[in-house]
Amino acid sequence: xxxxxxxxxxRIAAPSPEHAGEMxxxxxxxxVTEAQRYxxxxxxxxxxxxxxxxxxxxxxxxxxxxxxAWLGTRLVGSVRGRVGGSAMEVVRFTVxxxxxxxxxxxxxxxxxxxxxxxxxxxxxLVTGERSDDNVRFYVAAGYRVVGSSVDDAGVxxxxxxxxxxxxx
Ligand SMILES: CC(C)(COP(=O)(O)OP(=O)(O)OC[C@H]1O[C@@H](n2cnc3c(N)ncnc32)[C@H](O)[C@@H]1OP(=O)(O)O)[C@@H](O)C(=O)NCCC(=O)NCCS
Numbered sequence: 823x824x825x826x827x828x829x830x831x832x833r834i835a836a837p838s839p840e841h842a843g844e845m846x847x848x849x850x851x852x853x854v855t856e857a858q859r860y861x862x863x864x865x866x867x868x869x870x871x872x873x874x875x876x877x878x879x880x881x882x883x884x885x886x887x888x889x890x891a892w893l894g895t896r897l898v899g900s901v902r903g904r905v906g907g908s909a910m911e912v913v914r915f916t917v918x919x920x921x922x923x924x925x926x927x928x929x930x931x932x933x934x935x936x937x938x939x940x941x942x943x944x945x946x947l948v949t950g951e952r953s954d955d956n957v958r959f960y961v962a963a964g965y966r967v968v969g970s971s972v973d974d975a976g977v978x979x980x981x982x983x984x985x986x987x988x989x990x
Contacts, residue, residue, distance in 0.1 A: 828893055828924040834933045837890040837900060842876040844897040845890065845916075849875075852899075852916035856950060862975040867914055878902060884939045891917070891926050901930050903938060903945075910938050912947040931963055935986070944985050951978040964988040 837845065853867040882888045887910070890900040899917035903910040912934065917926045935945065949956045951970060957980065965982040972978055 828898075828921050828926060831893055832898075832926060832929055833892045834889055834929060835892075836882065836937075837879060837888055837897070839876050839879040841890060841897060841900075842872055842879055845875050845879075845900045846870075846872050848897060848899060848918050849914060849916045851919055852922075855919070856953060859952065860950060860975070860977045862977050864975045865977060866973070866975070867916070870914070887934060887937050887939075889930055889933045889937060891930050893921070899926050899930050901934050903934050905939060905942060908941060908943045910934075910942045910945050912945055915947075927959060928963065938986070942986060944983055946981060946983040948973075948979040948981050951980045957982070 849867055849870070853865060857863050857865050857868055878886060879888060885905045887903040887905070888900065891898050898921050901915040902913050904913060912931070915927065915931070917930070938945070945965070946968075947960070947965070948971070949960065957967070960982050964984040966984065967980045968983050969981040970979060971981065
C-alpha cells in the first residue's frame with residue numbers, strides 16, 4: 823500500500839542537540855533495510871553513536887548543515903550536508919520506514935539544498951549500487967552517477983553528483 827501524501831503537513835527546520843536521540847532512532851530504523859539488502863550490519867550509518875550525532879548537532883553551522891522533518895511533534899526524518907571546498911556531501915539521509923514514499927525525503931533534500939551556503943556550487947553523495955529506489959530518487963532530484971567504489975563494510979557504492987543549479 824502506498825504511503826499517504828504526508829508532505830503537506832510537514833515542518834522542516836534545523837534540529838537542536840536534544841533531537842539526537844530521535845534522529846538516531848529513525849536513522850537506525852531506516853538503514854536496517856539497506857543493511858539487510860547488502861548483508862552488511864556494520865554499515866557506517868548503523869555504527870554511528872548517539873554522541874556522534876549530538877556532536878554534529880552541537881557543531882552545526884555553515885560547514886555542517888542539518889535539517890529534520892516533523893509531522894506534528896514526531897521527528898520523521900533528517901539529513902546532513904558536509905561542506906568541503908565548493909561542494910556539499912549529503913549524508914545520513916533518512917526517513918522513518920512507515921512514511922517513506924510520501925514525499926518527506928524530497929522535501930528534506932530540497933530544504934538541505936536551499937540551506938547550503940552560497941559558496942556551495944555542487945552536491946554529491948554515495949549510495950548503494952543495488953539500491954534502485956535510492957538511485958531513482960536521486961536521479962529525479964537532478965543527480966547523476968559519476969563513479970563507483972566499495973566501502974569498508976564491503977558494500978558496492980555509486981557516487982552521484984549534481985550542480986547547485988541543475989541547468990548548468
Ligand atoms: C531514501 C529516502 C531518504 C527517501 O525518502 P522518502 O521520503 O522515502 O522519498 P520520497 O517519498 O520523497 O520519494 C519517493 C521516491 O523515493 C524513492 N524511494 C527510495 N526509497 C524508498 C522507499 N523505501 N519507499 C518508497 N520510495 C522510495 C523512489 O524512487 C520513490 O519514487 P517512486 O515513487 O517513483 O518510486 C528513504 O526512503 C530512506 O530513508 N531510505 C532508507 C535509508 C537510505 O537508504 N537512505 C539513503 C542513503 S544514500
